[in-house]
Amino acid sequence: MIDLHCHILPDVDDGAKHVTESLEMARKAVEEGITAIVATPHHKHEKYENESNFVIHKVNALQEAIDNEGIPLQIVPGQEVRIYGELLEDYDCHRVIGLNNSRYVLIEFPSNHVPRYSEQLLYEMQTKGITPVIAHPERNSEIMQHPDILYKFVKKGAITQVTAGSLTGRFGKKIQKFSLDLIEARLAHIVASDAHNVKTRGFYVKDAVNVIQQEFGTEAVYYFQENAEYVFRNESIYIEQPERIKRKKFLGIF
Known part of the structure; x- marks a missing residue:
């Protein structure tokens, strides 16, 4: 199993604080059945800047530490890029990279809205051969209230990544239900951990697989697992x- 979204790199963002914690996460990932992780530190976040060369350096150092501990886990570079206007220019200058250096770039919206320029930027990314991967849309309050926003993005070629913990109820019942709605409407293409540590923001991948199995069957489990492999290998998913989700506006929860 491949995890395409994880904050396992030490001392770069709000994920692992030091290499000891990264190693704890690596061991837990193996327990969860994960064989490879794309390290996706925040980039262009309010607090964090992690350009590609720095990420690659940190990945190489962590892989060496993991190998020295005999942990059977591969770490490769990526970023979770907070959407911003100059993203394409920075991609052309190799400051922004795709997941495992693929054409798939993990894009994060602010948690409470979708910037108005997003549709145009996602379109421009695709004209350059880049596939936007929208991170955890199920946790964006504007998308929850207006899921047609996400439908339009997907209809026009973007793909989405739902978080394992969302499917298991770690972020609450409303987000869990909306995550299942996204899968049912075929608006979800990848399930990843978005793990930050082993205590409060863990992997929960096995539990998420069980939820998908119970709700949608074995074929859906294979669909998500195979898509992760295709992205990892820079192949088409x-x-x-x-389908559209009909959604009543949530009142009083945000």
């Missing part, structure tokens, strides 16, 4: 025809 299979995208099913999305």
Whole structure:
């Protein structure tokens, strides 16, 4: 199993604080059945700047520490890029990279809204051969209230990544239900951990697989596992025809 979104690099963002914690996460990942992780530190976040060369350096150092401990886990570089206007220019200058240096770039929106320029930027990314991967849309309050925003992005070629902990209820029942709604409407293409540590923001991948198995069957489990492998290898994923989610506006929860 491949985890495409994880904050395992030490001392770069709000994930692992030091290499000891990174190693704890690596051991836990192996327990969860994960064989490879794309390290995706925050980039262009309010607090964090992690350009690609720095990420690659940190990945190489962590891989060496993991190998020295005999942990059977591969770490490769990526970023979780907070959407911003100059993203394409920085991609052309190799400051922004895709997941495992692929054409798939992990994009994060602010938690409470979707910037108005997002549609145009996602379109421009695709004209350059980049596939935007929208991180954890199920936790964005504007998308929860207006899921047609996400439908339009997917309809136009973006793909999405739902967090394992969202499916298991770690972020609350409303987010859990919305995550299941996204899968049912074929608006979810990847499930990843977005793990930050082993205590409060863990992997929960096995539990998420069980939820998907119970709700949607074995074929859906294979779909998400295979998509992660395709992205990891920079191959095309299979995208099913999305459907709209009819959504009543949530009142009093944000």
